Amino acid sequence: MPKPKKTGSGDSKEGKANTSLRLDRKTLKALKLRAIEEDTSVQKIIEKLIEGYLKKPAKRES
Structure with missing residues (x-):
């Protein structure tokens, strides 16, 4: 059985x-x-920063 390919x-x-x-x-x-x-x-790094950003509540403009 072939092994699954791994990404870098x-x-x-x-x-x-x-x-x-x-x-x-x-x-x-x-x-x-x-x-x-x-x-x-x-x-x-970028993924961690984006995840942190998305956890914050969205700012609603009036």
């Missing part, structure tokens, strides 16, 4: 979707360096 991040592709975003070069470089310092990935 170790996550299963199930439940994941790709997106892209544009960042200032200096911001992206700093983010990559921080990810290396923290032994993590840019994807994991």
Whole structure:
């Protein structure tokens, strides 16, 4: 029986979707360096930040 393929991040592709975003070069470089310092990935940092943002109640404009 063949083994399931693994993605580079170790996550299963199930439940994941790709997106892209544009960042200032200096911001992206700093983010990559921080990810290396923290032994993590840019994807994991961004996902954690987004999850925290989505936990906050939405601001309603009057």
